[in-house]
Amino acid sequence: MIRFDNLRYRSLAIDALSIGKGITSVIGRNGSGKTTLLKLCAGITLPESGTIIIDGNPPRKDEIGWVNEFPDRNILFATVHEEIASSLRFRHIPGDEIEEHVMSCMNSMEISHLGKRSMRELSGGEKVLVALAAALVHQPRLLVLDEYDSHLDTDLTEKIEGILRQSLVTYIIRCTQDMETAARGDNVICLINGKIGCAGSPEIVFSSLVDTPFYPLAWRCRT
Amino acid sequence: MQDVRIRIGIAAILSGAAFFTIEGALAAFIWWLIFSHPLKVLKKIRVVFPIIIMIVFFSIIMEITGGGGLAYSIRMIIILLIGMWLYCEHQTGEFLHLGTWLFGDRAGFELGMLAEMAMQSLDILSSDFLQIRQAQELKGVRWGVRSLIPTGIILVHGTLRRADDAAELMAVRGYTRGGTFCPEFTTTMRDILGGLFALCMVIISFVPASEFFILYR
């Protein structure tokens, strides 16, 4: 479980929340605190008070993967191979182990054809896949995705959904403005002005949002 | 030229020779004509046009005030050409190999990574600059000195934001200090020839002409 206890950070205030295994989608209006919550879960920022515990560990003591909103503009290394290997290199893992993990990750995501190509040569979609591979290569317990899908086409969104489902990551927390994507998750958290408006299964959360544009259109149009 | 170590070495000795003497500058220029791709380099010359203008400006001042401006401008422009050649020959990812080879997997890895990130940032900056210019012209803002300020603000702000994002990414990916890396280089015959020739040109440029004719005397 991921447990939040009396969490306070700027305007974000969460008294108590538990997130189970699987894919959790965080939704809410612009400025409701979604990115703030995700950064706290990833350990990028520390709460002003309160705690976040992931299976007994705080985020900074656990393995976390992170993909931000514009991964194609936040590339650390010049080649595909180096970008994916980065988290293993930073941990000073031996070179042949790095090679093994990187190849395994690229094969499982079906991007081994990208090989050692320059990141500059890749399309926007390929860059997102590489960013995801770089987040998954060290087998994190928690994967955090900050609105990574805001400019992806349907095929790529579905491919990534498949990769996420097949990955061995215990917890996936993603922020999205696509309610159809959010509805496909295992859990949904709706933030309103920095507080939990509603949290639970997609059915429970969206039933409280039926009169808002957040209600998935596909559900309204169920034939 | 494939081997970045030899390229950097060549650029360093030729630039040094060009900086100190006019003979060194001419030797460096001859090397540049033979081993670089002059047309390819000259195509990118407008990128450094502001620097050339600055060099010419200071040369004129020097010439007016005391002389030596012409020699200065020749030497500086040749150093610029060597720099342009180095920039054109740059291959993606090689700074990481060079940094780690030079300074190890802590400081060297970080320097190399920093250099690669800087190169990528340059690409993004130049594409952003173009789009900002287009956006402002569409808005009816005439391109000139006054529009440089808001452009500069947007570019700086964007760069700082990306720096924040990169720092977050590095932290989450477990960065503390340096990283495992095994540098690899490809050295070709052209690299070796180019390096030897550069060395010869530099030595010749420092040896007085009379010493060449020592046997003749």
Place this chain on the structure above:
Amino acid sequence: MAVQDVKIVLTDVQAARKNWSLTAQGTLYEGTHLISGAVGSGKSTLALMLAGLFPPVSGQIKREDVSTLMVSFQYPEYHITGTTLEEECSSWGLDPFSVLTAANLTGKKTENPIKLSRGELKMLLLACVLAGNYDLLILDEPFSSLDCYGKERICKRLSERSRGITVIFTHEQTIFPRIDRIWEIRNGELCDRGGLPEALRHWYYAPKVIKNLISAGKIPKNITPGDLLEAACRT
């Protein structure tokens, strides 16, 4: 829709970059056009070409009777010239109060636009752009960074646009304005899928909800949420 002779004629247009190439042929008449395609298929470059900001490798793009045009870029910060929101609105030649009201930002008029969140900045930019009366309006990913409320507001404003050509490049999957014609980039070619509702049957990148409706034999008249709901409720 006011009668106007604005159109963009693409004749044997070819464009290419390192990762993709694109051919385009056809005419965009007055109305709202939606152009979809895979990420990296050249949509943003096509947007620039339609605006005359990027020359094609070959072919011709002719803008007829287009005297005013505007492009809304994917990154809204490119357009900023003001140091406050009020100043920014004035730099567009617009009344700050009405624009900030449309963007839901009246409480932040003295703030620096740079300090806004990306979603807020996008709303501001779109409010400024939609307040103008351009013959040709090109929007590159106008819905990215917006929440559902923001998307609805923008779609409402777009649906109210009564003249000129509007071209929307987007990956959006649910909330759309009223569209007159659908195009998409497939296999390096700009394909005209046609007017609505006929275009929906041939639209490869159609959102899942639309594909499901079509499979069920319920063809929506258009693709606004209201139209999709109306089609879904048909017996």
